[in-house]
Amino acid sequence: xxxxxxxxxxxxxxxxxxxxxxxxxxxxxxxxxxxxxxxxxxxxxxxxxxxxxxxxxxxxxxxxxxxxxxxxxxxxxxxxxxxxxxxxxxxxxxxxxxxxxxxxxxxxxxxxxxxxxxxxxxxxxxxxxxxxxxxxxxxxxxxxxxxxxxxxxxxxxxxxxxxxxxxxxxxxxxxxxxxxxxxxxxxxxxxxxxxxxxxxxxxxxxxxxxxxxxxxxxxxxxxxxxxxxxxxxxxxxxxxxxxxxxxxxxxxxxxxxxxxxxxxxxxxxxxxxxxxxxxxxxxxxxxxxxxxxxxxxxxxxxxxxxxxxxxxxxxxxxxxxxxxxxxxxxxxxxxxxxxxxxxxxxxxxxxxxxxxxxxxxxxxxxxxxxxxxxxxxxxxxxxxxxxxxxxxxxxxxxxxxxxxxxxxxxxxxxxxxxxxxxxxxxxxxxxxxxxxxxxxxxxxxxxxxxxxxxxxxx
Numbered sequence: 001x002x003x004x005x006x007x008x009x010x011x012x013x014x015x016x017x018x019x020x021x022x023x024x025x026x027x028x029x030x031x032x033x034x035x036x037x038x039x040x041x042x043x044x045x046x047x048x049x050x051x052x053x054x055x056x057x058x059x060x061x062x063x064x065x066x067x068x069x070x071x072x073x074x075x076x077x078x079x080x081x082x083x084x085x086x087x088x089x090x091x092x093x094x095x096x097x098x099x100x101x102x103x104x105x106x107x108x109x110x111x112x113x114x115x116x117x118x119x120x121x122x123x124x125x126x127x128x129x130x131x132x133x134x135x136x137x138x139x140x141x142x143x144x145x146x147x148x149x150x151x152x153x154x155x156x157x158x159x160x161x162x163x164x165x166x167x168x169x170x171x172x173x174x175x176x177x178x179x180x181x182x183x184x185x186x187x188x189x190x191x192x193x194x195x196x197x198x199x200x201x202x203x204x205x206x207x208x209x210x211x212x213x214x215x216x217x218x219x220x221x222x223x224x225x226x227x228x229x230x231x232x233x234x235x236x237x238x239x240x241x242x243x244x245x246x247x248x249x250x251x252x253x254x255x256x257x258x259x260x261x262x263x264x265x266x267x268x269x270x271x272x273x274x275x276x277x278x279x280x281x282x283x284x285x286x287x288x289x290x291x292x293x294x295x296x297x298x299x300x301x302x303x304x305x306x307x308x309x310x311x312x313x314x315x316x317x318x319x320x321x322x323x324x325x326x327x328x329x330x331x332x333x334x335x336x337x338x339x340x341x342x343x344x345x346x347x348x349x350x351x352x353x354x355x356x357x358x359x360x361x362x363x364x365x366x367x368x369x370x371x372x373x374x375x376x377x378x379x380x381x382x383x384x385x386x387x388x389x390x391x392x393x394x395x396x397x398x399x400x401x402x403x404x405x406x407x408x409x410x411x412x413x414x415x416x417x418x419x420x421x422x423x424x425x426x427x428x429x430x431x432x433x434x435x436x437x438x439x440x441x442x443x444x445x446x447x448x449x450x451x452x453x454x455x456x457x458x
Contacts, residue, residue, distance in 0.1 A: 006386070007031050008050070009031050009052060009053045009055060009118070010035075010053070010055070011023060011035045011055050011056075012036055012038070012054065012065070013037070014057065014058070014059075024033045027162070029119075031118070038060050038063060038270070039056070039062060039064055039065060040042075040062040042054070042056065043071055043072075046072055046075060051079060053079070053082065055084065055118070056084070057083075057084055058084070059085060062275075065085070068184075069083065069099050070099055072137055073100045080121045081101050082101065082103045083099065084107055084109070085105075087108060101140040103198055110164065111190060113164075113193060129202070149185055149189065150329050150333055151322035152325055153325055153326050156317075156326070159317070163189055167189075167191075167194040168193075168195060168252060171284075171312040171313050172309065172310050172311075172313065173286045173287070173310045173314075174288075174293075174307075174311040174313070174314050174315065175286065175288045175315045176288075176315070176316045177288070177316065178290055178365055179367070180368055181320070182365075182366055183288040183290075184203065184246065184248065185430065186315065187288065188246075188288040190244070190286055190317045191286075192282075195240060196244055199241075200239060200241075202246070203248055204217055204246070204247060205248045206249050206251075206253045207249040210454060215258060215260070217236055219276050220232070220235030220237075220271035220273070221233050221272055223274075229273075234360055237264065238270070238281065240281075241281055241282055241283060243283065244284045244285075245285050245286070245289070246287075247285060247286070248288050249290065249291075251291045251293055252262045255301070255302075258302065258303045259422065259441075264281070268281060285310070297424050298416075320362040320363055320365045320369065324358045325419060327358050327369070328349070328354050330366060331353075331354065334373035335373045338410070344377065345383065347383050349385045351443075351446070352386065353386055353390065356387045356390060360392065372392065374393075375391060376389045387420055422440065425440050433451075
């Protein structure tokens with residue numbers, strides 16, 4: 001049992017079975033849970049006792065979780081609060097994070113997810129956070145932070161809920177999505193939410209290795225199996241025994257190797273290169289691809305029977321251009337992360353910058369956004385990230401709005417860049433300040449102040 005006996009946790013939920021489950025899970029980890037059935041009783045306890053952390057439901061009678069959160073943060077700002085709900089309401093999620101919730105969990109969640117969030121909360125806070133005079137730590141991620149998947153998109157949130165529901169099965173999963181959409185993150189989430197979470201998660205990139213080497217990497221080889229095989233090598237399937245194996249870009253595998261993979265999935269045993277006997281393996285396989293697999297099948301480049309064996313549970317991740325509401329969250333996250341890595345003060349993202357980011361089509365998806373924000377963090381020496389600090393590829397494509405043309409070739413000061421963007425957008429909107437402000441993603445008041453500033457300078 002972990003040494004958590006000094007950590008007192010208040011559990012608030014109107015469902016008795018949920019309270020019992022949470023209490024049992026927390027006690028098993030060595031924490032001291034105290035359970036109450038509604039927000040009003042929780043608030044009474046908070047005023048008279050000190051808690052290290054509160055785990056509260058959102059929808060409750062008498063006093064809901066958001067009201068409780070507001071009251072707790074006013075009474076004891078350093079108290080860590082984790083919110084949970086079965087409703088998955090995005091407005092509530094955003095509101096609770098703004099008020100100061102550390103995390104937001106969607107029911108049903110596994111015991112592993114709860115403990116991961118609680119442990120991470122205590123690791124993030126100072127040891128004696130109740131007496132600390134430092135400002136309360138802000139969550140790294142706005143929505144669903146402990147999963148490392150940042151989103152407020154409805155379809156993505158449904159996908160996350162779906163992942164939690166299927167994680168406990170042994171069935172193979174096929175994740176389809178463009179490059180840079182986060183397929184491996186989803187594969188790791190499936191593993192983390194499964195009963196195999198304490199067993200190995202092994203990944204292999206099927207596109208990065210030639211056929212002969214890929215076979216030995218997957219299945220291993222016996223000593224003397226071929227020239228240079230001076231020792232017995234365990235393959236990825238053996239290393240992932242009882243755990244999860246990620247076959248990244250599985251559609252790049254050669255047809256002969258596809259046949260061997262199909263046999264492993266059917267028989268649950270492998271044949272090492274140069275081996276004489278089959279070796280049983282217990283592995284949950286998750287495969288990913290950025291290809292149109294049915295087209296690969298029609299071209300006789302991928303086995304149809306293997307496709308159906310892998311596609312027991314299909315999972316498709318939408319590209320970033322189809323969930324642009326996530327761009328501000330992701331941009332802020334990457335910017336803060338890279339600022340910290342480079343020992344720079346965390347800067348804010350200007351509304352005009354967010355507007356420009358939303359107009360870009362992001363062919364490289366989240367990975368490309370991360371790269372651009374890393375570059376911006378290094379180049380920007382201000383406290384606010386402006387459009388001038390963004391440098392896209394030379395052939396970058398924006399949405400059809402003429403005012404959203406790439407700014408990477410612009411030469412001038414940050415002030416001039418900002419001014420050109422605003423005046424150009426205003427011109428495209430035929431002088432309509434309201435529409436121009438909406439297009440830029442700023443308030444009409446900010447736009448008027450900027451125009452007044454330009455007139456005084458001119």
